[in-house]
Amino acid sequence: MKIIKRVLAELRKHQRFLITTHARCDGDGLGSELALAAMLKRLGKAAASPALMRGKTAYIVNDGVPAELGFLPGVDKVGRGLKALPAPDKYDALIILDAGGVDQLDWIWPHLPKNKPIINIDHHPSNDISGVVNWIDEDMAAVGEMIYRLILAARLKITKDIATCLYVSLDTDTGHFCFSNTPPYSHIMAAQLLQTGIKVREVIKPLYENKLMGDIQLFAECIRNIKLLLGGKVAVAFLTRAMFRKFRSFGSESQTYLTVLRSIKGVKVALLFRESEQGPAKVKVSVRAEAPIDADKLMHNFGGGGHHRAAAATLKIPLAKAYAIVLNQIRKSL
Ligand SMILES: [Mn+2]
Structure with a gap:
């Protein structure tokens, strides 16, 4: 070639x-x-x-x-x-x-x-x-x-x-x-x-297979608080600064969380909102999506990108605001 x-x-x-x-x-x-x-x-x-x-x-x-x-x-x-x-x-x-x-x-x-x-x-x-x-x-x-x-x-x-x-x-x-x-x-x-x-x-x-107890407890807390939205088509999870402090862990790769979210029956879009560990308000949104939703295009709306089925973006706004605007965009695309 x-x-x-x-x-x-x-x-x-x-x-x-x-x-x-x-x-x-x-x-x-x-x-x-x-x-x-x-x-x-x-x-x-x-x-x-x-x-x-x-x-x-x-x-x-x-x-x-x-x-x-x-x-x-x-x-x-x-x-x-x-x-x-x-x-x-x-x-x-x-x-x-x-x-x-x-x-x-x-x-x-x-x-x-x-x-x-x-x-x-x-x-x-x-x-x-x-x-x-x-x-x-x-x-x-x-x-x-x-x-x-x-x-x-x-x-x-x-x-x-x-x-x-x-x-x-x-x-x-x-x-x-x-x-x-x-x-x-x-x-x-x-x-x-x-x-x-x-x-x-x-x-x-x-x-x-090298995780600390805090990583597992953070994972458990995150999974316990999953939200199912839009008729069960969208699954959302959050990792917040308060959780990082509580469990003294910044968690594993986003993929670990998203794998669980997308494994729920009926879920087409899995979203993980991750607050930045320090500094001014910043949220990383990672998404896994099934066709016809295009993860790359979706994240382009927020200055990010990736692949058709997996993408991410970083929004320099507080978590609640980021959640609201991303969900709004998904509602339009579904
Ligand atoms: Mn790569």
Whole structure:
């Protein structure tokens, strides 16, 4: 495929890279970054400065690393927050993975130099970043799948470390191979990753079975207060600051909650409203929707986006207000 060759050519053209992904980095974002960094190392590339000076070969800067992803090989090399951002003269090109668009990069975008070539790899149709090469393919279950194809195209070996990172990408973005975005190829790719010798249990255990009691109690409280609306077609749940304080937990991935909401018989739209942990009033709305409701289009109304069946938006208003306007929009679409 031509676009993969163009991405490879662009990667070969530069020597030092800065890699990043969307805010509240997830399994696909981080897994893809780490697998790509490992690939660049095998291509003989270095990445940007501070890491290089510490004798490391890949430089990644994210807004943070979720605790459950702390076991991924190479994660100790990931820079956390803007303070980890290297000076622009320390790298030649930017690689942006799984971003979804400029909005989802708001934590880092204004701080990035505007004169660097951007290699933009994503599977979100909402991606509006313009790079020197833009590989956007919404038929890919995960960006990890795109990185996998890239590594194969470069005829490089899939090591166990790379396989672990890519398996996490695939598993998290397909909801354990259950979402409608899971093509046959995802299963073939998973089988090939497992053939490197990695074990499913060794990946799944730290990822999903490492919760604290507070996380479970917060989950219980959230689920107890589910609202069913519009004749049972819409299920809504809330995570509030008061709950975070009470249970000393910020909860698990939104997906954990949304999976329960959408599993209720008759539910077509599942919504999770999550208050920001601190600072001025801000609410993240995550949605899972069945056809004919388009989650991506729905969240576009609020400056967000994602995929047709799964999307999110962040509203800079109080929770009650966000709830009212989102519900109003859904009422119109149903
Ligand atoms: Mn993704």
